[in-house]
Amino acid sequence: MDMRERRVGRVSPAGVWVAHGFSRGERELVRRSCPPPLKRWATLAGLMVLALTGCEPANEAHEKQVIVLGFDGLDPVLCDAMLAAGELPNLAKLAQRGSYTRLGTSTPPQSPVAWSNLITGTDSGHHGVFDFVHRDPETAVPFSSAATHDPPDPLPIVGNDWDSVSMFGYQFPFRATRMKTNRHARAFWEYLTESGVPAHVFRMPANYPPTESGGSHFCCLSDMGTVDLVNSQGTFSYYTEDPDERYMPLPAAGGKVHALFVNDHRAVGKFVGPVNDFKVTSEKRSRGGKSKYSEVPFVIHRDPSNSVVSISYGGQDVILNEGEWSDWYGVEFEMIPHALALKGICRFYLKEVHPHLKLYVSPFNFDPREESWEIDQPSDWSVRVSDKVGRYYTQGLPEDTKALSNKVLSRDEFLQQAELIYQERLKLLDFALDHYHGGLLFFYFGSSDQIGHTFWGVRDADHPAINDEERVKYKRVMEDVYVRLDAVVGQVAEQYPDATLMVMSDHGFGSYRRRFNMNTWLRDNGYAAMKSEYQPSAPFNFDFAETRVYALGINAMYVNVKGRETAGIVPPADKRALMDQVTEKLKAYRDPETGARVVRDVYQCDRIFSGPLVEVGPDMIVGYDTGYQGGGSLGEFPEKVIEDNTDAWCGDHCVAPELVPGVLFSSRRVGVIDPTLLDIAPTLMNAFGVAPPEQMKGRDLFATSLADGR
Numbered sequence: 001m002d003m004r005e006r007r008v009g010r011v012s013p014a015g016v017w018v019a020h021g022f023s024r025g026e027r028e029l030v031r032r033s034c035p036p037p038l039k040r041w042a043t044l045a046g047l048m049v050l051a052l053t054g055c056e057p058a059n060e061a062h063e064k065q066v067i068v069l070g071f072d073g074l075d076p077v078l079c080d081a082m083l084a085a086g087e088l089p090n091l092a093k094l095a096q097r098g099s100y101t102r103l104g105t106s107t108p109p110q111s112p113v114a115w116s117n118l119i120t121g122t123d124s125g126h127h128g129v130f131d132f133v134h135r136d137p138e139t140a141v142p143f144s145s146a147a148t149h150d151p152p153d154p155l156p157i158v159g160n161d162w163d164s165v166s167m168f169g170y171q172f173p174f175r176a177t178r179m180k181t182n183r184h185a186r187a188f189w190e191y192l193t194e195s196g197v198p199a200h201v202f203r204m205p206a207n208y209p210p211t212e213s214g215g216s217h218f219c220c221l222s223d224m225g226t227v228d229l230v231n232s233q234g235t236f237s238y239y240t241e242d243p244d245e246r247y248m249p250l251p252a253a254g255g256k257v258h259a260l261f262v263n264d265h266r267a268v269g270k271f272v273g274p275v276n277d278f279k280v281t282s283e284k285r286s287r288g289g290k291s292k293y294s295e296v297p298f299v300i301h302r303d304p305s306n307s308v309v310s311i312s313y314g315g316q317d318v319i320l321n322e323g324e325w326s327d328w329y330g331v332e333f334e335m336i337p338h339a340l341a342l343k344g345i346c347r348f349y350l351k352e353v354h355p356h357l358k359l360y361v362s363p364f365n366f367d368p369r370e371e372s373w374e375i376d377q378p379s380d381w382s383v384r385v386s387d388k389v390g391r392y393y394t395q396g397l398p399e400d401t402k403a404l405s406n407k408v409l410s411r412d413e414f415l416q417q418a419e420l421i422y423q424e425r426l427k428l429l430d431f432a433l434d435h436y437h438g439g440l441l442f443f444y445f446g447s448s449d450q451i452g453h454t455f456w457g458v459r460d461a462d463h464p465a466i467n468d469e470e471r472v473k474y475k476r477v478m479e480d481v482y483v484r485l486d487a488v489v490g491q492v493a494e495q496y497p498d499a500t501l502m503v504m505s506d507h508g509f510g511s512y513r514r515r516f517n518m519n520t521w522l523r524d525n526g527y528a529a530m531k532s533e534y535q536p537s538a539p540f541n542f543d544f545a546e547t548r549v550y551a552l553g554i555n556a557m558y559v560n561v562k563g564r565e566t567a568g569i570v571p572p573a574d575k576r577a578l579m580d581q582v583t584e585k586l587k588a589y590r591d592p593e594t595g596a597r598v599v600r601d602v603y604q605c606d607r608i609f610s611g612p613l614v615e616v617g618p619d620m621i622v623g624y625d626t627g628y629q630g631g632g633s634l635g636e637f638p639e640k641v642i643e644d645n646t647d648a649w650c651g652d653h654c655v656a657p658e659l660v661p662g663v664l665f666s667s668r669r670v671g672v673i674d675p676t677l678l679d680i681a682p683t684l685m686n687a688f689g690v691a692p693p694e695q696m697k698g699r700d701l702f703a704t705s706l707a708d709g710r
Contacts, residue, residue: 062197062439063438064197064500064687064688065439065496066439066502066684067436067441067442067492067496067502068440068442068443069444069488069489069501069502069503069504070205070445070504070505070506071445071448071485071503071504071505072111072205072445072447072448072449072450073111073448073449073452073505073506073507073662074448074503074505075505075508075509075660076102076508076662076663078482079091082482083095083100087479087483088483088486090487090489091665094493094665094667098666098668098669098670099664099665099666099670100664101664101670101675102661102662102663102664102674103504103661103664103675103677104661104662104674105506105657105660105661106124106506106507106677107124107603107608107657108554108555108556108621108623109654109655110132110554110555110654111205111224111506112145112224112225113129113130114506114662114677115204115206115224115506116129117677118504118677118680119183119188119204119207119681120185120186120188120681121185121188121680121681121682122185122678122696122697123608124605124614124617125605125609125610125614125617126184126610126611126612126695127183127184127613128182128183128613129183129206130145130556130617130618130621131554131618132145132554133145133552133554134182134552134617135552135558138566139566140542140566141540144182145182146181146182146208146224181208181211183207187213188681188682188684188685188692189213189218189440189442190211191685191692192216192439192685192690193213193214193216193218194213194215194216195688195690196215197440197688198216198437198439198440199217199439200218200219200435200436200439200441200442201218201220201221202220202429202441202442202443203222203223203425203443203446204220204221204223204442205224205225205446205506207220207222207223208225208226208227209222209374210222210377216439219376220376220381221376221385221428222375223446224396224397224446226375226394227395227396228363228364228365228366229274229344229366230273230274230364233254233395233396233397234363234395234397234398234402235254235255235256236254236255236360236402237255237258237272237361238256238258238360238361239259239269239358240356240358240359241260241261241267241357241358242358245257245356245358247259251405251406254405254406255402258270260357262302262357265303266300267300267357268299268300269297269298269300270295270297270298271313271331271333271361271364273294273342273344273364274342275292275293276292276294278336278340294333294335294342295333296313296332297313298313299313302353302354302357306353308320308321308353309350311359314330314331318348320348324349324350325347325416326347326348327347328345328392329346329347330367331344331346331364344364344367345364345367345368345391346365347361347362347417347420348362349362349409349413349417363398363400365393365394366395367394368386369386370383371383375394385428388431389424390427392424392428397450399414399421399451400417401454401648401649404648405647405648411454411470411474414454415477418451422484425447429443433496436496440684440688445488447481447485448481448505451478451481452481453649454649454651455474455477455478456478456509456511456512457511457512457651458474458477458478459511460511460513460650462513463511463513464644464646465644465645465650489665493667500667501666502665502666503663503664503665504664504665505662506662507657507660507662508653508661508663509651510626510653510660511651512627512645512649512651513627513644514591514594514598514628514643514644515629515642515643515644515645516598516628516629517632517638517641517642517643518551518630518631518632519542519551519632519636520638520640520641521589522550523637525585527547527548527582528547528548528549529542529543529547530542531543536636536638537636537638539634540552540635541635541636542635544566544567545567547560548569550635551622551632551635552618552634552635554629555630555654556617556621557619557621557622558619558620559575559619559620561575561619579602579604582602583620586599586602586622587599587600587602591628593642598624598642599623599624599628600625601656602622602623603621603623604619605618611695623655623656623657624655625655625659629645631643662677664701666701666702669702671701671702671703672700672701678696678698679700680701681696682696682698682699686700
């Protein structure tokens, strides 16, 4: 097992990761300049006076060129129809030149699992990613499968008792926490670069923090899983003067509403940033409560007769017309006065000026022009990229689906934002192609997935979240996305005609009509119990003394095993029979309104996975049937077992894997029947003459003997 760790200059005395810190260049300079044993425990005060350092990786050429385009969620059924209609000419040329086939996905077909399969060439039993959400069996606490942080090493002599020193109302940390990816197996490009093959990896999902790679030239930008400045997967802000909206609760997570009060066409407010764990407050001293959020005050001036406003903050003035998206603007959250500020970026969208002022503010992204963030390799790569292409969304999966689900952004406004993101990605692609000199190039587009989640239901005549007007207005949205991605294929093929070119997706797509609330079903069937003092909507709401099986995440189920879980009650000897019983009942369950099958299959993990991490994952993975998906992913108990999905998130792929294969187009003939994601890594390694490690069980898609014998 290879645990990939990152040490970052960010400290949260409360144990919650907060994005305050310094560049890796600064930390390395401190490490080099401090004598042992103080190298590992440089103080924050020492960091403040040090300058940035950076390195310029060599641009190494390589005689072989292999380019992989990752189009998240590109669906084979829609591809087939558009190919037949002549709407994807560049993909058609690629298929005629080499191959086009379906690509088997992961179990479950969730993006972090699927991309981890591709990255490592192994399944969840080796890389340890099973779902978006995992749980700690010892503490019964859920956590993100992407990345977590480790406690820092103990200080010499004094041990763990001294984490920081308090002076002048602020805490100065002695030690840095470790941020680590929860993917345990090594990435295939690590083997390539160690063997002298350059690797350029742009916006790879499920790779946050980005893994280092020794040997030959390597550069990488992270994507899905990369948090925003407040350590979330994207938290927008909505400032509204409308009295009906000022205090509205948001039914879906991912954003916060702030009330605006306009007097004489002037409104004041504050941008709310990360918790300031440097500041010591009286509340923190006396009650152990959370420290104060960092804030940036702003003033909005509204034109009394025109639909235009100015937003003033931090010495900047942003002029916006109604219905206009701004460019990127910097925002600095002061942590220690005149000494330390967190530098992020955001975009503004002015929804309305009269009669009610309404302003959307994007999640605060890491500023790619700053070297302080763990979003790239080497440590100055994002700075070098942004110097050429400008600022860009650093947050993973930046299309704000939560703002759409919360009706803060309309469908048209969401598509406007998606267009901004797509144009940024095209600029990044131009940069990647211009700086590629051979070896491996991987480039990722996520728009096909995020727009798929929010517009796939338009293709379903009976979807409860889509009305007739929307079906007509947006009927070509998905096709338009595919046409534009086809143009990307043409651009790459024209610029590098002799390269081996692969176009792949991690999974396909389907309509998401009905939500199956697994924990409610488990409760009603006597397998799970809810705490009596909690509300059904509360997360992780299990009474483990009465719970034998519980669901957490989108597809995962756990048996409350005695001796493994904190309050386990199921004897290990009874586990298999219990899983078989639950499997049989779920497969027999029918939707009471439609009579349709809800669960296509239930996969027992120790029977489908191999490797050292099988035991730390879920016991069962649910493969839903077409049109269904699991609800209550954080342990809630909704009132109904099954209900219509009326959310804007109307398409999905977290079903039985055989229902949503991805696609594989290749300029070379694929000689393997039924290829899967596990075949990609060994194929890429063999293309450069690098032997895959033993744990990679996939096949070489281009092996001559296989192709000739097909």
